[in-house]
Amino acid sequence: xxxxxxxxxxxxxxxxxxxxxxxxxxxxxxxxxxxxxxxxxxxxxxxxxxxxxxxxxxxxxxxxxxxxxxxxxxxxxxxxxxxxxxxxxxxxxxxxxxxxxxxxxxxxxxxxxxxxxxxxxxxxxxxxxxxxxxxxx
Amino acid sequence: xxxxxxxxxxxxxxxxxxxxxxxxxxxxxxxxxxxxxxxxxxxxxxxxxxxxxxxxxxxxxxxxxxxxxxxxxxxxxxxxxxxxxxxxxxxxxxxxxxxxxxxxxxxxxxxxxxxxxxxxxxxxxxxxxxxxxxxxx
Numbered sequence: 458x459x460x461x462x463x464x465x466x467x468x469x470x471x472x473x474x475x476x477x478x479x480x481x482x483x484x485x486x487x488x489x490x491x492x493x494x495x496x497x498x499x500x501x502x503x504x505x506x507x508x509x510x511x512x513x514x515x516x517x518x519x520x521x522x523x524x525x526x527x528x529x530x531x532x533x534x535x536x537x538x539x540x541x542x543x544x545x546x547x548x549x550x551x552x553x554x555x556x557x558x559x560x561x562x563x564x565x566x567x568x569x570x571x572x573x574x575x576x577x578x579x580x581x582x583x584x585x586x587x588x589x590x591x592x593x594x
Numbered sequence: 595x596x597x598x599x600x601x602x603x604x605x606x607x608x609x610x611x612x613x614x615x616x617x618x619x620x621x622x623x624x625x626x627x628x629x630x631x632x633x634x635x636x637x638x639x640x641x642x643x644x645x646x647x648x649x650x651x652x653x654x655x656x657x658x659x660x661x662x663x664x665x666x667x668x669x670x671x672x673x674x675x676x677x678x679x680x681x682x683x684x685x686x687x688x689x690x691x692x693x694x695x696x697x698x699x700x701x702x703x704x705x706x707x708x709x710x711x712x713x714x715x716x717x718x719x720x721x722x723x724x725x726x727x728x729x730x731x
């Protein structure tokens with residue numbers, strides 16, 4: 458069954474805090490990675506936190522690349538989600554990791570849009586308590 | 595060990611295609627959900643695909659909410675990532691699901707930034723082949 462997208466979720470640790478606090482550098486790295494992976498950049502948005510930290514998103518026609526950084530911990534949460542193909546998703550991810558040079562990496566890949574989920578009845582409006590399949594790590 | 599964030603990743607199926615193709619409605623739903631969860635909205639960005647489909651992101655000071663829709667499949671990929679607390683993350687998620695009324699839901703929650711990952715040596719610049727922990731679903 459073909460999925461609609463590949464979502465790489467990565468935890469990067471031991472990254473240079475100066476890099477993680479550099480809004481312009483981060484968005485440049487993300488955009489270059491997207492292009493290198495053959496993704497089409499549609500829009501970018503960044504936010505610089507005070508006193509430190511950056512959120513940067515690149516919307517590509519194939520989905521998105523997102524990074525949130527905590528320079529104080531040398532940590533970045535990185536998401537690369539592409540509906541182009543699995544290879545390009547990893548290419549974009551690898552390009553970003555090459556630039557950020559984390560000392561530690563933990564990564565998972567989730568196939569999105571497998572469309573094989575359980576069909577549930579539409580809940581009545583305003584009613585809480587959806588029956589969900591919850592898998593907590 | 596305290597994480598830095600809670601990341602809810604949801605697959606919504608059986609959603610009204612008209613809703614999934616309505617850029618303004620989707621960003622309104624996302625922003626309202628963020629506010630209801632006590633998150634601080636910093637920026638929004640949407641993209642409408644041709645002939646159909648929407649990508650919409652809300653950057654909040656606590657991280658982000660993202661939706662990508664495929665109206666042709668009645669499917670939406672939803673991400674709610676907040677570093678505020680677990681409860682607010684689920685509140686935002688629930689608000690969005692209440693509005694989108696999917697017939698099927700599959701959801702996982704990933705704790706981000708646990709900072710307990712293996713420390714790896716910094717790879718030489720330009721060298722591929724990072725040693726990663728990869729967990730494919």
